[in-house]
Amino acid sequence: MVVAEAGGAPELTRLPVPTPGPGEVTVDVVACGAGLTLEMARTGALGGGFPRVLGHEFSGHVREVGEGVSNWRPGDRVTASFYLTCGDCHWCRHGRETLCTAFGGFVGAAIDGAFAEVIRVPARNLVAVPEQVELADAGIVADALATPLHVMNQRLSTRAGDWVAVIGAGGGLGVHTVAVARTVGARVAAVESNADKRKALTELGLADLVLDGSDWPIACAAVIDCVGNTETLAESMRALAPGGTLVVLGVRGTDRLTIPAIDLILGELTVTGTRYASRNEIAQALDLVAAGRIHPIVGARFPLVELPAVFELVRSGQAFGRIVVDVAHRSAG
The missing domain is CATH 3.40.50.720 (NAD(P)-binding Rossmann-like Domain)
Structure with missing residues (x-):
């Protein structure tokens, strides 16, 4: 679902399947959460450029790994950080990568996001999802809980x-x-x-x-x-x-x-x-869910092709809990 220009509505579009470059992975997306940050991305307030595939609260299975990636394998259950960070500055080395001095923007704004069947992201962004956590809900854990x-x-x-x-x-x-x-x-x-x-x-x-x-x-x-x-x-x-x-x-x-x-x-x-969460905190949030101490609260689910209706619901502020887009099931059927 591609937003062609700042402020535009997402439209179903056929794109080439991305392939990972060095240090990157591709992920087969299962689901992606939706909150007010998406509206900021749609209007261009988060920077980046258009046309753009939005969506950052994603979960799925690793599809392919690029050159130099040794800690992830195809089939791994993953979610990811929303922030594009360097991994090497003072803040990144001390576990506070949300303050990265070489910050590269946001997934779904600076690079294409997860309202698509496949997403390509830096391997360093990934966080493993425990087996006890429903994969379809793991993306909202990485944001709304972390x-x-x-x-x-x-x-x-x-x-x-x-x-x-x-x-x-x-x-x-x-x-x-x-x-x-x-x-x-x-x-x-x-x-x-x-x-x-x-x-x-x-x-x-x-x-x-x-x-x-x-x-x-x-x-x-x-x-x-x-x-x-x-x-x-x-x-x-x-x-x-x-x-x-x-x-x-x-x-x-x-x-x-x-x-x-x-x-x-x-x-x-x-x-x-306060600004988002570190990858370590995303992992902690997933562990809390795996242990049954917290449960993700989903107020509505939509198929990918109904993404315009998702944005209307987000703007209305009427949804209770988080909205989830089931990307792996593109149509209502």
Whole structure:
């Protein structure tokens, strides 16, 4: 499914099957997740060029390996990192490749992505998928679960019993952030403006409290904002307890957070951003799923040829959980 120009709709197109170059692999794609980042890629906000095959939350089987690739074999179950990194700079060597100083862009923006039957990627991007993990869901684990795991690993020092609020808790990233916060023993307040999503969150029982954001009965040690607009950022700051931390995980545009400096000082508050996850954290997230400690939450599945409808659903913000595109099954039949 090719987007011909920035802002265009994806269209079914026949392309040559890619072959791997040195240090590369090709993967037969089983499935690919869909979230708001895709809309940024479609409009060109992630850089790269057009025409382009989008999609980065993929899973599948290694098809071919290129010259110099010795650690992967055809048939291996894999997912991959979304980031094109050098593997050799200071940040890459210390396990924080999302800050790579030679960053090469994104899968599905700088290079063709996974809304195709075969994808070609650098071998260093791959992460093995344990047998206990459903391959069709592994791609969303590599993004929607690994990303909040990075928050818990690197951006917070949450202790068992701390209250953690998640803003936008019913979205594809938010609901998995709620689940990950529970694995560290946090008490979680799931904040969601959509009534249907609040109902779904309540039925799943993932959170200790489900709120619409109009009333805060608690002050939180941490707030993770998966929306990131002016209103939610201000709301997040008001919800922090003394010593609390706001983690900005989502972003919708050019919204800003204004904070009186005295509030930071008197409250000893912390405001931080967070950026995706390392390959090691992707592997950790997969292990949590394999052990049954977290379960990917899929709100809808579509065949590849219905990708335009997927983008409409993503833009609407109505999907609960993550959307998965079953690439290996191209038609509704």
